[in-house]
Amino acid sequence: MKPNKPWVPFLFAAPALMIFSFAVLVPLLATAGFSFVEWSGYGPWTFVGIDNYRELLTDALFAKSFLNVLFYIAATLVLEVFVGLCLAGLISVQRGGSLWFRVALFAPVMLPMVVVAVLWSFVYNPDFGLINAAFQNLGLDSWTRIWLGDPDTALWAISVVSGWVFSGFFMIIFYSALQQVPGELSESARLDGANEWRIFWSIKVPSIRNALEVGVLLCVTGGFQGFDLFFVLTNGGPYNSTEIPTTLLVRTVFRNADVGYGSAMAMVLTAVIIVVGLVFVRLRGWNQRKEVRA
């Protein structure tokens, strides 16, 4: 449609574009610029070219933070996406009163992550926490740990909290996808004697592939950006065993006042997230083309 006056559409779009440019685009370009300087946040800066990036290449802690976040992502793919899928399967078979199950399983998603983190710091508390108390009551005293204070268990402990929160989120996404699956196929399989287990895994799960792919993408890209749980529960410790790129770069910029180096980290992290996203979109397009041909 043609507008009354040629400038009208710009007027409609202007507020959104102005706010977005001011608060996202300009800072994005500036952060990219920061990554080539050395600056403490105040006073003058010095241009250092690609030195920050060169330093990152040999920064063992930065490399470790990526390994940690990859571990976390792998763990949450199981604890969030896979568990979420299983829960969605159970919920979709449950007749009628599934609302209360959904409320219980989804409630953690609604809470601010800080609330979740403080609560779970109590659940993991070595003195009165639920986990250790449960092991003690079962006579498994040797299983008790300082879960968040032990480098061997801290990253696992955080991944479990993440699963507790987000499996409900993925459950909801997969559940609404499962409801769109037409019933005929499962019905005829049922008449042929297939049980619900087979029907779920061989018919329903393949037909919600789209939702599953989106779920995996969200889990991976969201995992790289995780911050709240890590910051409140361990802030990278003990001995950097839960250090991830986001906690590391926040500390580099806002505690150590090394803005340039932190910006370089931010740029690398951004590049990784965008590349993962684009590769994923490519793969999906490629798979869909393959399906069309087949």
Added chain:
Amino acid sequence: MTKTQGAPKNYAALKWKTNVARGLVTASLTVMALVYAFPLVWMAVSGLKTNQQIFRDPFALPETWDFSIWLEAWQVGNIGQYALNSAITTSATVVVILLCASGAAFAFSRFDFKGKAILMGVLSLGLLLPLQSYFIAQSAMFNALYITNTRFALIIPYIAMGLPLATYLLTVYLRALPDELFEAARMEGASDFTMYRLIAMPLLKPGIATVAIFSALNAWNEFLLALLYVQDDALKTIPTGLLAFSSRYVTDYGLLFAALTIVTVPMIVIYVAFNKQIVEGITAGSVK
């Protein structure tokens, strides 16, 4: 004959099998629901216990059901102030997002104009970019402009972060409306603004509700920027306020549990009341 006799028997066996399967499903769901809900219930119950009681037996029920501790936590924890700050920040964010995004969506979906593709592309960059790609310079900018430590330090970035997805979704909703509607209005002499106000907005209501819900939840729960941009305790929102409270009263566990419960209960009530809209908002917000 044998067939008609066999059928009910088979049917009975099948029915029995289905009942067992259904029972198993309900049982495992019940177990899962209990496991998921247990930390929350434990939190609510522990809030009514003293430190000694918490340490003596973490699973025990409180000796007295004295709910006055909730009032104490509310006052000592300054939760009223934090909740008010969160409410102001969230509502300002949502109102501006809805106004700006619906305007932009109206322009993108209904008009042909030069530069449309570029402008849409710029805005949809926001769907891809993680917060980490811009918040370092954003914080330096806000410092330089004296925005840090004001309410705007959170409202402005929350709006900017919410706009791309909001605009994208509203554009999709608006595209689905029939062209005839707008052409008929144009014939009647309606101006562009009249069409936006009297046709697009009323018909967009379901989409607007969805966008409002996920924008509100995001703003209410956001933590990183709130932590970095607002140090003034009088302006802190619930996430950062609660964190400050928990580091001030590190060892008063009963009080902390009570504070966590106060923040948690309304969110669960809201979910139960608006469960359908929230699920829609969250799935629309994620499956972009």
